[in-house]
Amino acid sequence: LNRAGTIEPLEIPLRAYxxxxxxxxxxxxxxxxxxxxxxxSIYDLTNGTQRLLTSTTESSQWPVWTADGKRVIYRQxxxxxxxxxxxxxDGSGEEERLTTSDHMQTANxxxxxxxxxxFQEIDPxxxxxxxxxPLDKKGAPRPFVKTTADxxxxxxxxxxxxxxxxxxxxxxYQVYIQAFPGPGARTVVxxxxxxxxxxxxxxxxLFYLEGNQIVAVNVTPGSSISTGSPHVVATKSDADAPNGYxxxxxxxxxxxxxxxxxxxxxxxxxxxxxxxELKRLAAK
Numbered sequence: 001l002n003r004a005g006t007i008e009p010l011e012i013p014l015r016a017y018x019x020x021x022x023x024x025x026x027x028x029x030x031x032x033x034x035x036x037x038x039x040x041s042i043y044d045l046t047n048g049t050q051r052l053l054t055s056t057t058e059s060s061q062w063p064v065w066t067a068d069g070k071r072v073i074y075r076q077x078x079x080x081x082x083x084x085x086x087x088x089x090d091g092s093g094e095e096e097r098l099t100t101s102d103h104m105q106t107a108n109x110x111x112x113x114x115x116x117x118x119f120q121e122i123d124p125x126x127x128x129x130x131x132x133x134p135l136d137k138k139g140a141p142r143p144f145v146k147t148t149a150d151x152x153x154x155x156x157x158x159x160x161x162x163x164x165x166x167x168x169x170x171x172x173y174q175v176y177i178q179a180f181p182g183p184g185a186r187t188v189v190x191x192x193x194x195x196x197x198x199x200x201x202x203x204x205x206l207f208y209l210e211g212n213q214i215v216a217v218n219v220t221p222g223s224s225i226s227t228g229s230p231h232v233v234a235t236k237s238d239a240d241a242p243n244g245y246x247x248x249x250x251x252x253x254x255x256x257x258x259x260x261x262x263x264x265x266x267x268x269x270x271x272x273x274x275x276x277e278l279k280r281l282a283a284k
Contacts, residue, residue, distance in 0.1 A: 001214075001253040003233050009259070011048055017041075017256050019062045019244035023069045026249045028089070030063035030072050031256070040074050042089060053087060054095070060085075062244075064107040066135075067114035073098065073107040084119060084133075098133065099141060109155040109163075110135070111180075118144065118154040118163060130154045130165055132181070145178070153196055156180065157203050162225060164189075164197035164206055175208045177225055189217050189227045201249045207233070209245075214253060 001007050010029075020031040029043040033052070038059040043050045054060040059077040066073065066086070073086040078097075082104040087095040099105055101121065108118045108130070117133040119141075128150040133141045145151040149169040156163060163180045166173050175190040175197045189197075194208040194215065205216045206227070213235050218228035234253060245255045 001234055001255050003251070005234060007257075010043070010045075012043055012050060014259065020246060020254055020256050021063060021065060021244070022246045022248055022254055023065050023089075024067060025069055028069075029254065030065060030089075032061045032063065032244075040072060042072070051091070053089065053091065062106050064110060064117075067110050067112055073110070073117060075104070075106050084117075098135075105131075108153055108165075111156045112158060112160045116156075116180075118156065120152055120154070128152050130163070144180075144182070155197055155199060157199050157221070158201060159203055159221065161221065164199065166190075166195045166197060166208070175206070177206070177219075177227070179225075185224075187225055187227060190215070190230060192230070194230075196245070198245070198247045200247060200251065207247055207253075214245075 016034040018032040018034055020029050022029055027044065027046050029045065031041050031043065033039050033041045037056055038061050039052050039056060040054045040060045040063045041050055042053050053072060054074065060074045063072045063074045071086045071088055073084060075082055076085045081102060083101055084098040084105050084107055085095045086098055104122045106120050108120060110117050115135060117135055119131050119133060120128050121131050122128055126146055126148055129146040130144045130151045131141045132144045145165065147169060149167050151165055151167045154163045154165040161180060162177050164175060164177045166175045172193045173195045174188055175194040177187045177189055178184060189206060190208055190210065192210060194210045197206055197208045199206055203221060204219055206219050207214055207216050213232045215230045216233045217230050220226045245253055247253055
């Protein structure tokens with residue numbers, strides 16, 4: 001989807017896709033396949049190939065790329081726990097567990113230097129919280145924002161100095177920017193509410209969803225950060241509001257949207273008096 005509202009469909013088989021995210025070089029897409037099981041699929045934009053990355057025996061969702069594009073981090077249900085795992089994108093080696101918790105966790109973003117993972121964890125007392133995990137495995141996860149409100153969807157800025165996320169602290173979901181690793185003041189960037197922030201490749205714009213619109217604010221980074229007034233850059237119908245979207249290096253948006261297809265079977269046949277037919281067949 002570009003800013004003029006033009007949609008260019010990918011030449012990809014029709015499936016139930018969710019949570020699509022572009023690789024750091026913009027050449028691949030990691031996404032969730034839903035159905036009989038939930039798995040992570042990798043689609044190559046350069047040659048149109050697609051393959052399943054995760055096991056068909058476990059439920060895996062919400063993929064996030066590492067900074068070098070060599071691995072994907074995802075939530076997987078294993079032995080009753082929904083924790084974080086990662087695996088090499090080329091399929092080599094075994095997947096590896098990153099966290100162990102009784103609370104459900106979801107990967108959000110990896111810092112540009114590859115050192116940190118921002119993820120969210122649902123706590124029965126404090127709801128959704130944002131945590132930081134050192135990917136060098138030399139430290140334990142630590143909370144970054146932990147209140148009684150929801151804090152969701154943290155994404156690192158391209159320079160790694162800021163985290164954008166959305167929170168229900170004000171009574172509605174609003175997008176915030178906060179210095180990383182902190183401490184530092186927070187900046188509210190969505191006065192009318194918003195969710196699911198995404199940075200432009202140069203860090204000069206921050207996008208978020210407001211209803212059925214993709215909204216942008218201009219960002220001026222520095223020792224502190226300032227933002228401009230929100231302005232709409234793309235509008236979709238309510239049915240097209242993405243359950244996960246991303247921003248390409250060229251400024252276009254990658255979204256998952258419902259489509260109409262002649263391949264979808266829409267006829268329902270109703271069989272009446274089927275029990276009489278069953279008795280007739282049984283008597284033969």
